[in-house]
Amino acid sequence: MSDVYIVGAGQVPVSKGGQVLGRDLAARAVHAALDDAELDNPDALYIGNMMSGLLSDQQQLGALVAQTASLRGVEAATVEAACASGAAAARVGYMAIASGLARAVVVAGVEKMTHAPRDKTTAALATASDWLHEGSRGESFLSLNARLMATYMSHYGLGTEVFAPFSVTAHDNACDNPNALFHKDVDLDTYLTSKEIIPPVKLYDASPVCDGAAAIVLCNADVARAAQRVGRPLVKIRASAVATDSVGLDHRRSLLRLDGVVQSSRRAFEQAGIGPSDVDLFELHDAYTIISVLSLEGAGFAAPGEGWRLGADGRIGRHGQVPIATMGGLKGRGHPVGATGVYQLVEAWLQLIGRAGAAQIPGVEIAMTQNLGGTGATVVTHLLTREA
Template identity: 40%
Template sequence: MERVAIIGASMTQFGERDAWIRDLLAAAGTEALADADIDASDLDHLYVSNMASGEFEGQTGVMNALAHDLGAVPAYTQRVDQTSASGGAGIYAAWQSIASGASEMTMLVGGEKMTHRSTAEATDVIASLTHPVEYKHGLTLPSFAGLVARRYLETHDAPRESLADIAVKNHRNGLDNPHAQFRKAVDRETVLSSPIVADPLRLYDFCPITDGSAALVFAPESVAEEVADEYVTVAGIGGATDTHVVHEREDPTTMRGVAESSRQAYEMADMDPTDVDFAELHDMFTILEVLQLEDLGFFEKGEGWRAASDGITHRDGELPVNTSGGLKSKGHPLGASGVAQVFELYRQLLGEAGDRQVAGDVGLACNVGGFGNCVTTTILEGPR
């Protein structure tokens, strides 16, 4: 099987945007085509990762509209919805389209328009991904996060401050990301004194509601060698699910979808966690960064909470995590988040991340749907 390359990428400004989903998708798609130096007519396949344009905006058929808006007709189009892991699932679909030989030029565009809805309305749309048994009792993802955070902190005797340190780190990283929603530093005291949302988690433990889009252009490595000056390759990719009903899990602080998807990605790449130089993790809540660090194999169970507090995951640490600012600072437009994670890896691997640049040849992204219900892990390798 020929290796799959990424030859172009883009990311729009994340935050509150005066633009609808079609505009956001078209903006990212246009920029990615320009970055790859190809025309829309060169595309064989066009994927759109999007969770809820119908629910948020009353707009469906966004993939066909995008093909029209970009001039990509008659490319095959498909919308990919895997809740908040839609971006990662879109990457998997785009990778498959190239790896299978079905396409020689594929673009993925991820996007979501959310901020025009109230926080309560947006939370309710997102909560619809939970199992009906849990949903009817009023459980939402923030409430799951609070319950799991309490379980983790008590089980592993971890200090509450360790989660605050993750928020502080990711906000610091977001300062240097011109696309981030919140380019604002915070300190421990600010995080720990912010309003309680789901005890023990407070406002600054949660990512914001966000509009935005991002895009990636994929091609076989043999094509990339002909059309691109520089490119990165997908060394490994894996996807997995966990129980839909969270309370049926043997241990809610273990994310089996993360562990299994990363096992697949490591095996495909012929790598292990020690080969990864930096990572973009799905920190929708601060506790999720801790759980992923452990289930991806970077730390033993019960030790991941030390990572930010000890400086290991800082930008100048042994394993920089969320150099983009993460979902926490960068923002979380559901369908775009997984795509934006890989955009950050792409820029880092090409040495184009500006003030947030770190050293390394291998980057990993983990995009989580729901509370670990579905997960995609992607490993990228820099130019050889």
């Protein structure tokens, strides 16, 4: 297998209500990534997207973005894995390079959501549930995550206040990210007094509906060394792993852990030959605060029932033991569904090469990203390392 490197990245600011088409958002991110990598002839383009067909009546985004980005003729395809579509596309790009079938590829994630009526968007998101048993019976991802949160609180005898640090941290970190949707602090009182959307989920437990696109350039070692800029370290994808769980919650062995997170994390750590204690930051999938807690536990950063303590003890901030959502995460930066996994990789890469600006964590050498589809039915984990 060939080693796989990230040599360039691009992103557009996460937004709401803009008039720019999804294809154009993606093309802007692709151009920015290619310009950053100083590369103009990728072997392939892989697009992560979930809802273009449902909300914009547009499929074939691979070819469409290739056309819009003036990459006509390039190999292109769209990858769908619900909210994990972006990281799943990165996984496809990783395999193309690792297998030797390609020397350099572009991976982009894009989602355009805010132009559609809210009820249509909610219904489209619900197609990532087990439709027969959940979506068709009125379940939404708000209600499904409320169920996970209520189960956790009841089992461990906790109140909603234990989830507050995850929202507060995300919003605080987003203030230092010019591409984030939100640039406002959220304190404990704001969280506690925010309205309950579906009990026990509060407004500040949930990530927003928004638009965005991000892209990365992946390549093999030869291209990476040729493209390396003076003063910019190389970043290798040291592990790429995917695992699945039952799509519907009623088919899970337990609602107190995310088995897909457990297996995907374990596989990634085994590939890289490291463990949780070696990770300098964890860009987890904080679509809901309960998912942050369950992800920290499933990935091995905390014991079952103890993930919330990392927030309570201040260990998830940028200077903490396990920095999460370092540039705002899904809650603060925003969650443009199909783009989220690529935003995570862009942000981890920026941290590793020292270009995260005011959000920079000193001395980052190993970064972990994890993108979930649905309530953890698809889990894509990547481990990135900085090289000299």
